[in-house]
Amino acid sequence: MIRAIPTMLRIGFAEAVAYRAEMVVWVLSYTMPLVMLALWSAVAADGPVQGYGQADFAAYFVTALVVRMMVAAWVVWELNFEIKQGRLAARLLRPMHPLLHFATMNLAALPMRTAFAIPVVVIGFALGGADLVTHDPVQWLLVVVLLFLAWVMTFLVQALVGTLAFFWESSLALFDLYMTAYVVCSGYVMPLDLVPEPFASVIDVLPFRYQLSVPIEAILGRITVAETLQAVGVQLAWVAGLFLVVMLTWRAGVRRFAAFGG
Amino acid sequence: MTRVGRYLRLLGVQVRMSLLTTLQYRADFWIECGLTVFWIAATLVPLIVLFELRDTVAGWRWPEALLVVGFFTVLKSVLGGAIQPSLDAVVQHVRNGTLDFILLKPADAQFLVSTAKFSPARVADLVAGLGMLVYAMHIGDIRPSVGGVLAALLLLAGAVGILYSIWILVVSLSFLVVKVDNLTFLFSSIYDAARWPGSIFRGVAAVLLTFVVPLTVMTTYPALALRDVLTAREAATAVFVTAMFIAGGRWVWMRSIGRYTSAGG
Numbered sequence: 001m002i003r004a005i006p007t008m009l010r011i012g013f014a015e016a017v018a019y020r021a022e023m024v025v026w027v028l029s030y031t032m033p034l035v036m037l038a039l040w041s042a043v044a045a046d047g048p049v050q051g052y053g054q055a056d057f058a059a060y061f062v063t064a065l066v067v068r069m070m071v072a073a074w075v076v077w078e079l080n081f082e083i084k085q086g087r088l089a090a091r092l093l094r095p096m097h098p099l100l101h102f103a104t105m106n107l108a109a110l111p112m113r114t115a116f117a118i119p120v121v122v123i124g125f126a127l128g129g130a131d132l133v134t135h136d137p138v139q140w141l142l143v144v145v146l147l148f149l150a151w152v153m154t155f156l157v158q159a160l161v162g163t164l165a166f167f168w169e170s171s172l173a174l175f176d177l178y179m180t181a182y183v184v185c186s187g188y189v190m191p192l193d194l195v196p197e198p199f200a201s202v203i204d205v206l207p208f209r210y211q212l213s214v215p216i217e218a219i220l221g222r223i224t225v226a227e228t229l230q231a232v233g234v235q236l237a238w239v240a241g242l243f244l245v246v247m248l249t250w251r252a253g254v255r256r257f258a259a260f261g262g
Numbered sequence: 263m264t265r266v267g268r269y270l271r272l273l274g275v276q277v278r279m280s281l282l283t284t285l286q287y288r289a290d291f292w293i294e295c296g297l298t299v300f301w302i303a304a305t306l307v308p309l310i311v312l313f314e315l316r317d318t319v320a321g322w323r324w325p326e327a328l329l330v331v332g333f334f335t336v337l338k339s340v341l342g343g344a345i346q347p348s349l350d351a352v353v354q355h356v357r358n359g360t361l362d363f364i365l366l367k368p369a370d371a372q373f374l375v376s377t378a379k380f381s382p383a384r385v386a387d388l389v390a391g392l393g394m395l396v397y398a399m400h401i402g403d404i405r406p407s408v409g410g411v412l413a414a415l416l417l418l419a420g421a422v423g424i425l426y427s428i429w430i431l432v433v434s435l436s437f438l439v440v441k442v443d444n445l446t447f448l449f450s451s452i453y454d455a456a457r458w459p460g461s462i463f464r465g466v467a468a469v470l471l472t473f474v475v476p477l478t479v480m481t482t483y484p485a486l487a488l489r490d491v492l493t494a495r496e497a498a499t500a501v502f503v504t505a506m507f508i509a510g511g512r513w514v515w516m517r518s519i520g521r522y523t524s525a526g527g
Contacts, residue, residue, distance in 0.1 A: 025435075029448035035455040038467045042320050049315050077447075170290050177297055180304045183454075189308045196314055199307060 004096060005104055012108025027116040030068055036189050037061035050194050059132040060191050062124040063216045066117045068188070070110065071151040071211060075102045076175050079162025088257065099159055099250065106155065134221030142228045146215045149235040153211050156242035163246060166253030181206070187213025193222075210235050272369060273377055280347075280380035294383035302390050305331060305457060320462040325402025327459055329485035332398055333418065334457040335391030337480060340422050341453065343384030345429045349449065351378040353436050361522070372515050375433065376426070399488070406488045413487035413497070420504035421480035425453075427511030428475075434518035456481045476503045 016023065040057040043049055052060070079102070082088040091098040134140065161178060164171040183189055186208035195203060203209060214231045217223045223231070284291050309331060313324040322330075352375045355361040365371050398404065406414070432449055452475055460478025463471055472478045479500045486492040 025448050029451040032451055032454060035458075035467075038463050039458055042462045042464065043312065043316060046316075169287065170294075173290070173294060173297065177300060180301050184304045184307050190311060194315065195311055199311070 008096075008101065008104040009108040012105035013112065015105070016109035016112035023113055023116070026074075026113065027069075030065065030072075032183075032188065033061040033065040033068065036064075040190070052191060052194070055132065057191075058124070058127070059220055060216060062120055063133075063219050064188060064212065066114070066121060067147065067150075067212060067215050067219070069114050069117050070147055071154050071215070072110070072113065073106055073151065073155040073158045075099075075106060075155060076158035076162040076172070078102060079159065080165045080172055083162070083165040083253075083257065092254065092257075099246070102159070103155060107151075110151075133219055136221070136225065138225055139218060139221065139228060142225065142232065143215060143218050145232055146218055146228065146235065149232065149239060150211045150215055152239050153207060153235060153242065156239065156246050157207075160242065160246045160249060163249045163253050166249075166256050182208050182211070185209065186211055187216060207238050210238060269369070269373060272373070276377040277380055281382060284382050291383050294381070295386040298383075298386040298390060301387075302335065302394075305335070309457070320459065322459045322461070323402065325398045325404065326485065326489065328394055328398035328402070329404070329488055330459050330481050331457050332391050332394035333421075333481040333484045335387055335394060336418065337391075337421055337425060337456070338453070339384045339387030339391060341425055341450070342387060343381050345425060346449070347379035347381045348376055349429055349433060351375070352433050356436050365519070365522075371519060372430070372512070376429075395488075404489055407490055410487050410490045410492075413492060414484040417479075417484040417487055417500055420500060421484070423504055424476055424480055424507045427507040430511040430515045434514045437518050437522050453477070459485070472499065473503060476507065479503050 037057060040049070040052070040061070041054050044052060044054045044057055048056075079088075082091065088098065091101065094101070134143075157178065158175070161171055161175045164174060168174075185203045185206050192200070192203060192209060192213050210231060214223070214228075214235075218228045218231070309324075309327060312319060313327070317323070319327070352361070355364065355375075361375075364374050367374060399406070428449070455471070455475075456477035460468070460471055460482035463478075468478070483492060483496055483500050486496065
């Protein structure tokens with residue numbers, strides 16, 4: 001089964017190259033950081049906000065755009081579609097676990113999708129962004145780990161909501177709920193440093209910031225190596241917990257699915 | 263029976279179908295209404311954070327910005343209640359190749375797909391949005407004139423027209439690119455920017471948000487009208503943009519439906 005993974009990755013990459021138009025649509029839906037950048041720049045025009053000047057906001061939101069693309073998953077729509085249409089049956093016959101299959105296809109498509117962010121990064125660097133990112137090689141190594149775990153978290157949450165389609169007709173409403181919370185609590189619309197109490201302590205215990213704002217802060221050198229390591233630990237805990245829940249729901253769901261006669 | 267009468271009856275039938283579906287899934291209805299509360303909170307948090315840090319942003323005070331969020335929420339209810347469900351349905355039809363059956367029916371295809379599905383739970387959004395408008399006018403001591411209210415209502419109607427036209431454009435796009443599960447996601451994520459007063463944006467962003475994705479026209483202008491500060495130039499822009507979008511939407515639909523080749527080839 002492990003031997004199949006490189007081939008699956010190749011197929012996933014080829015598919016990503018084939019569906020370019022779909023990808024443009026996808027990229028356009030990730031432009032919110034640019035809107036937020038315009039907004040916060042306007043706010044910071046009268047002076048820095050909590051230590052964030054216009055350049056800091058620019059660095060933050062450009063990084064947010066790139067990180068968001070790099071840790072993206074879309075398995076919730078795929079699962080929802082396949083479960084409702086009964087197409088999952090064909091996947092269940094394959095020797096590879098469907099979720100692992102989705103995961104490899106998803107990972108393989110990421111380089112192509114992230115390629116759209118390259119111009120943004122180049123422009124950002126040309127405008128002096130290079131001074132605003134961390135220069136610590138250890139930190140960069142940790143960033144890679146952070147990004148990967150952030151992706152795994154995102155994938156598992158989506159897989160969980162997708163799996164709920166076995167039980168519940170409108171499970172996608174739950175995903176809307178999740179996205180709503182994610183947008184506010186992950187640092188997608190504002191750097192979390194700006195958030196006052198009592199919101200800040202609520203956000204701290206939620207998983208969302210480990211999916212986005214922590215990698216951003218690590219890249220920008222806003223958190224120390226020790227803090228980054230601690231964040232990796234928290235991510236691992238979330239991944240372990242989510243994995244367990246996904247597996248349990250999946251098993252219960254597939255049993256139900258079989259009962260459908262699909 | 264006249265043409266208009268026939269279509270009104272058809273609309274009644276489609277709405278009744280959606281209502282019946284909702285009655286079947288009552289738990290979902292109440293969950294969705296509950297989600298509205300949560301969603302409103304999530305919309306307001308960034309705004310509250312912003313106005314904790316600053317008293318005015320680009321000349322907007324908190325109650326005034328809240329007016330924009332109010333219009334944003336009202337439009338969101340139209341989007342989620344009447345537009346998005348049908349969009350999902352069409353994308354599904356295109357994917358499965360069943361759009362052919364709709365095209366064969368003896369009624370205007372655009373009308374049929376546009377009214378395919380409604381989501382009555384979104385009335386909760388509408389109530390919340392109107393509540394925000396009233397509350398904002400109350401705390402901001404904004405007393406709109408009759409003309410202002412009329413202008414705001416007209417602009418709101420225009421905004422619904424623009425939303426609908428963008429919807430038609432997205433559906434037309436789904437004929438070209440079949441694998442578009444995330445079209446609705448695109449739609450709602452771009453619309454999200456409409457919650458901020460348009461005049462915050464400068465330069466290229468301001469032009470884009472007025473003419474290309476006219477979010478400013480949709481939510482900021484009605485708020486300006488309620489405050490009686492809408493200029494003649496802005497009003498003219500709104501009329502122009504709305505007319506362009508409605509005409510453009512229909513034109514693109516007619517063209518793309520003409521070129522549509524079903525999934526079967």
